Amino acid sequence: MTRLLEEGAGDLAAEVYRERLDAADAEMNFYAKGDTVYGYLKVLADRKDTAFDLLRLALMQPRFDQASVERIRTKFLTDIKADANDPHAAARTAWRKTLYGDHQYSRQPEGTETTIAAITRKDLQIVHQKLVARGKLEVAVAGAIDSETLTDDLERIFGDLPPEPELVPIADINPLLAQQVQISYPLPKTELRLAYRGIGITDPYYFAAQLMNHILGSSSTSRLYKEVREKRGLSYSVSSSLVNRHHSSKLLVRCAGTRPDRAAEALSTIRAEIRRVAEEGVTEEELEIAKKNLIGGYAIRRLGSAEAIVSTLLESQERGEDTKFFERQSQSIQAVTTHGVLSVAERLFDHDPTVMVVGQSIGGG
Numbered sequence: 001m002t003r004l005l006e007e008g009a010g011d012l013a014a015e016v017y018r019e020r021l022d023a024a025d026a027e028m029n030f031y032a033k034g035d036t037v038y039g040y041l042k043v044l045a046d047r048k049d050t051a052f053d054l055l056r057l058a059l060m061q062p063r064f065d066q067a068s069v070e071r072i073r074t075k076f077l078t079d080i081k082a083d084a085n086d087p088h089a090a091a092r093t094a095w096r097k098t099l100y101g102d103h104q105y106s107r108q109p110e111g112t113e114t115t116i117a118a119i120t121r122k123d124l125q126i127v128h129q130k131l132v133a134r135g136k137l138e139v140a141v142a143g144a145i146d147s148e149t150l151t152d153d154l155e156r157i158f159g160d161l162p163p164e165p166e167l168v169p170i171a172d173i174n175p176l177l178a179q180q181v182q183i184s185y186p187l188p189k190t191e192l193r194l195a196y197r198g199i200g201i202t203d204p205y206y207f208a209a210q211l212m213n214h215i216l217g218s219s220s221t222s223r224l225y226k227e228v229r230e231k232r233g234l235s236y237s238v239s240s241s242l243v244n245r246h247h248s249s250k251l252l253v254r255c256a257g258t259r260p261d262r263a264a265e266a267l268s269t270i271r272a273e274i275r276r277v278a279e280e281g282v283t284e285e286e287l288e289i290a291k292k293n294l295i296g297g298y299a300i301r302r303l304g305s306a307e308a309i310v311s312t313l314l315e316s317q318e319r320g321e322d323t324k325f326f327e328r329q330s331q332s333i334q335a336v337t338t339h340g341v342l343s344v345a346e347r348l349f350d351h352d353p354t355v356m357v358v359g360q361s362i363g364g365g
Helices: 014-023 045-060 066-083 087-100 113-118 121-131 147-158 206-217 223-231 260-280 284-302 306-318 325-334 338-348
Strands: 027-033 036-042 180-184 190-197 237-245 248-258 354-359
Touching: 014 045, 027 045, 036 045, 036 306, 045 147, 066 113, 066 121, 087 180, 087 190, 087 354, 190 260, 190 338, 206 223, 206 237, 206 248, 206 260, 206 284, 206 325, 206 338, 223 237, 223 260, 248 260, 260 338, 260 354, 284 325, 284 338
Parallel strands: 180 354
Antiparallel strands: 027 036, 190 248, 190 354, 237 248
């Protein structure tokens, strides 16, 4: 449905719609990801009215012409067939199923040949009517526009949408841990993934977890990088990240480019370093450096362009924050202590992880 919103709207067939968009020097795209449908529009200030009208038309009156439906369907099916021979695509599918069982998060986001082939134009119209509404709408804007003008424009674009979407209830789920998964392929390198318990973005210890993760594995100066890559040369890359969805959270470790005969050593080193963080915590020096990196680098990473600003503002709305969240975030990070980091590490690493090996079996077997 999202891929077809740019394929014509109202009285404008797909080719004419794209020509109008190009004539306005506007970039527009829609996509569905995780729990959310996203849309993006970039346009010069003096061309905004035309682009805003086209955006409104796409949201209010998408055409879903059969020719466009079949073209996008063919693209999806081609990608799905290509993934059937891709070990990493198979690994992603197995990983979701292992972590989430029968939950909706275990499904293939791109669909299957059967499900994609069965979708009708009527299905697309129904899902559009259910999802595209004002009730859960969040909008972020950056650029040469004042608030009064923006208020009027937003009302013009979105004001006639239905008041509330019809959403399917989704249960919260913790990833299923303490499992071992082997995706066997004769690859020259082995990839490792480890999933631990995660932490929600509204949790009081979230910023302690951010700092702990930064020290553990989210930078080129992290413990995992030093121990796995620099000291032992066990992998091309190794990192950790906090992954948050609306109904589940996890801490993910990825280690790629490892020789099969050294994969067991890489896994053992990763787990030993994680145990050390959970048992001993981090030093005051590590924590202060991490605080400076997170706070000092935030403006560069998240506020360095209009695109970055929009992304940051949208993320803050998804967290339920107001316009003071930048200041509060810095204060929250500064307030974290080594004791807080140790507490959150003990909490996140108190279960054995789920481990997946992609490639030859560990040890080369």
